[in-house]
Amino acid sequence: MSHHRALDYDYPKIRFFIQEQEMIEYVLIDQIQEAFDQFNRYLYSTLTTTIKDNQTNDEYLIRLFNELHDHVDLFEQMNEQFLDFLQFQIDWTKQSKAVLDAFSHFQITVISSNIKHAERYLSFLFTLFTVPENSIHDFAHDTLQRLMFTVPLASTLLCPIAERYFPFMTKDKHIQVLYVENLLRSLNYLPIERLKFFEIILTKLLRMDVHASRQDILRTEERHVENEMVFTLEQSDDRMKHEQADKLDWLMFILFEYITKVSHKDVQTNGVITQRFPEYF
Structure with a gap:
């Protein structure tokens, strides 16, 4: 089977609503991974740039996180740099509670499906402890509490991360x-x-x-x-x-x-x- 025919399979689709000169309505997660692995960064760069440009758009971010939440199984093979991007390249101090809740729901579901992502997200939450913004502290604690309830095994990472950060x-x-x-x-x-x-x-x-x-x-x-x-x-x-x-x-x-x-x-x-x-x- 040729490489081009492999892309014709009916993979699950996630709508990223990328707004460039041409509207890209659907982006295959597998295509993003392939483009990144082959050092063809155009699609990945377009995606991350669009998200950053829309980080003050509540509707866009909530829809994005809800779509990702419904396809967390795709993160098994996806480059983890995208998760790092979401956590550390978006200004979370400027996000509404609705956006924060949608992101938290998505991340906890990702960890529930694969605990290997727990350390990354816990590290993110502990870095928020030093941000001088009470609403962010509330978000970090609410999320941490729900995460420990949903994925008790993640508690083994708490002390090493607390000390590290x-x-x-x-x-x-x-x-x-x-x-x-x-x-x-x-x-x-x-x-x-x-x-x-x-x-x-x-x-x-x-x-x-x-x-x-x-x-x-x-x-x-x-x-x-x-x-x-x-x-x-x-x-x-x-x-x-x-x-x-x-x-x-x-x-x-x-x-x-x-x-x-x-x-x-x-x-x-x-x-x-x-x-x-x-x-x-």
Whole structure:
């Protein structure tokens, strides 16, 4: 059978609604894969460019993700670069809840059909923890919770990914704070990961502590005091002037605040149980 006759088979079709000079109503997933494998990038490039051009078009994206959702079996042989493109080349902070929900539904279905895609999508969700946008955090947590419920086996990847995407200690303090806050927030629906996530956070804090020696902190504070004496108009604050020490203070405060809340909640719960069933205590 010739190569050209192979393309005549009735493969499942996905409508990408590519709007160029000519309307391409249907694109075969197999043709996209073939074009990419043979380094003929025209069709693939046209597809990705059109998606990026339409990333502010809710109707287009929702229809695209719904179509992909209905044909997730085709991703068994499809180049995974396309999934990476969807996750990292679209500005998700500008998407509506309807678009985010459609994308989440599609991705969870892809992972359900083939768990090899779980690591990619979990990595994507954990990178969203450092994005300064609350709506994106809500999306990440809602999706992560549904994914763990739908594909429990994916939970084995949580700790390695959580550690891998923990911001390096040289990153901005606000990025560090956002990540730790979201990591702790995930424990509301991932309580079984509490000890492991605590271990990850504490390990990172210890590394920061090593790079914030007492001598360095004292020297930094002394220099700041001397500068304040020269520039008396500057308002002083209680923050640590040593960068690593300041980050460490913030992260320790967030961690201890979480522990206090959880402990208080546990005490209240145990108190209610004791009052209702005193014969067991």
